[in-house]
Amino acid sequence: MFPLALILGLAFQVTKLPISDLPIEIVKQRPANGIAATVNGLEIKVSDIDALLWDWRKDDVLDDLIAYRLVKGEATRIGVKVTDEEVKTEVNELFKAISAGLEAGQDMSQAMATQGTTLSRIHMRVTTEILIRKVILAAFKQENFTEISTITIKPNSDSAADLKYAIEMSDGVYQRLQRGENWDAVLLSVTQDQNAVKSRGKIGWRLTSALPDAVKKEISNLKVGQFTKPAQTVNGLQVFRIDAIGKDAKDEQLKAFKDWYVNGMRLQTVDRLRKSAKIERF
Numbered sequence: 001m002f003p004l005a006l007i008l009g010l011a012f013q014v015t016k017l018p019i020s021d022l023p024i025e026i027v028k029q030r031p032a033n034g035i036a037a038t039v040n041g042l043e044i045k046v047s048d049i050d051a052l053l054w055d056w057r058k059d060d061v062l063d064d065l066i067a068y069r070l071v072k073g074e075a076t077r078i079g080v081k082v083t084d085e086e087v088k089t090e091v092n093e094l095f096k097a098i099s100a101g102l103e104a105g106q107d108m109s110q111a112m113a114t115q116g117t118t119l120s121r122i123h124m125r126v127t128t129e130i131l132i133r134k135v136i137l138a139a140f141k142q143e144n145f146t147e148i149s150t151i152t153i154k155p156n157s158d159s160a161a162d163l164k165y166a167i168e169m170s171d172g173v174y175q176r177l178q179r180g181e182n183w184d185a186v187l188l189s190v191t192q193d194q195n196a197v198k199s200r201g202k203i204g205w206r207l208t209s210a211l212p213d214a215v216k217k218e219i220s221n222l223k224v225g226q227f228t229k230p231a232q233t234v235n236g237l238q239v240f241r242i243d244a245i246g247k248d249a250k251d252e253q254l255k256a257f258k259d260w261y262v263n264g265m266r267l268q269t270v271d272r273l274r275k276s277a278k279i280e281r282f
Contacts, residue, residue, distance in 0.1 A: 020065060020124055021072075023084075027120045062281065064124055070273045071131045080134040082127060090126050136265045137258060145246035145257070146208045146219055149201040151187050154236035170230035170237035177227045183241060205246070205260055215240060224248075 015024045030046050037044045075081065095108065102111055112118060151173050155166040169190065176186050187201050208216050218228045219242060228240040249257045 020068065021127070022120050022123060026123060028118070064121065064128075066279060067270070068124055068128045070270070070277055071128050071135060073277075074135050074273055075131045078135065078138055080131065080138055082130045082134065086130055087123065087127050090130060091123060094122065094126065132266065132269065133262050136262050136269055140258065140261055141246075142249055142254065142257065143247035144207055144209065145205045146211075146242060147205045147244035147246075147257075148203050148211075149183070149241040149243055150203055151183075151190065151201050151239045152193070152196065152236045153190060153230075153238075166237050167230065167232075170239060174227060174230055174239050177239065177241075201241075202243070205244075205257060208246075211240075 016022060017024055017027060034046050035043050036046050036049055098111060099108060102108070112122075151170075153166045153170040153173065155162040173186055173190060177183065184200055188197060191197065208219060211219065212231050212233050215228050215231045215233075215238075219240070222228065222242050224242050224244060226242055228242075230237045230239050232238075244253065244257075246257070
């Protein structure tokens with residue numbers, strides 16, 4: 001049983017289990033007498049369930065261990081580390097959040113049992129998550145990004161007349177914005193795209209180098225809140241607004257920026273690590 005007060009007080013230090021690096025004091029040990037339970041006085045011994053645990057739960061444990069070892073190996077390779085205090089802090093924050101949502105009369109051990117998890121498993125997953133964030137952020141260069149929104153004018157066809165009309169319309173959009181008209185009002189007046197309407201044209205953070213050549217050249221001379229001239233892209237004629245410049249992001253904006261980057265790179269990073277590793281299951 002792990003009441004909240006005990007969980008929050010854990011130091012997570014001293015002896016650790018090999019392979020998993022888990023603090024040994026948070027891993028449930030086999031009963032010293034070798035008896036797991038009794039039913040009407042009849043014993044169920046630890047030796048009776050060993051084979052079944054291996055048969056029923058081996059893949060669950062192995063998947064978490066493989067994920068941890070892949071990430072830990074990459075972290076070691078690039079010189080990234082996680083401290084016991086970092087893990088303790090995140091585990092504590094997680095349990096505080098869970099505790100706040102517990103139903104009346106429910107304790108933490110019951111909540112974990114409902115989810116089929118344990119303190120040691122949560123500890124390993126939190127450690128793995130901290131490490132993968134650090135691995136991903138080791139390659140993060142905030143100055144390479146720009147946060148943008150766009151208004152897109154799509155020609156009705158490939159004809160010269162339709163293209164000319166779209167160019168004229170996008171020029172009009174640019175001129176209206178330059179005169180100080182409200183972005184939302186201009187966007188809503190020229191688009192029927194419901195996704196664009198819902199997002200108000202917001203694209204978010206993008207690698208500046210991935211933008212069309214004309215756009216990225218112009219962006220380098222613009223400030224937040226300014227607009228690019230219309231540029232022809234695969235999506236149509238686009239005017240871009242500069243919402244934020246990567247190198248200038250700080251505090252909460254930078255935190256949200258990094259969270260976005262980590263979330264976007266997580267699957268790609270895990271896939272890369274798996275493809276570069278030799279994993280054999282037995």
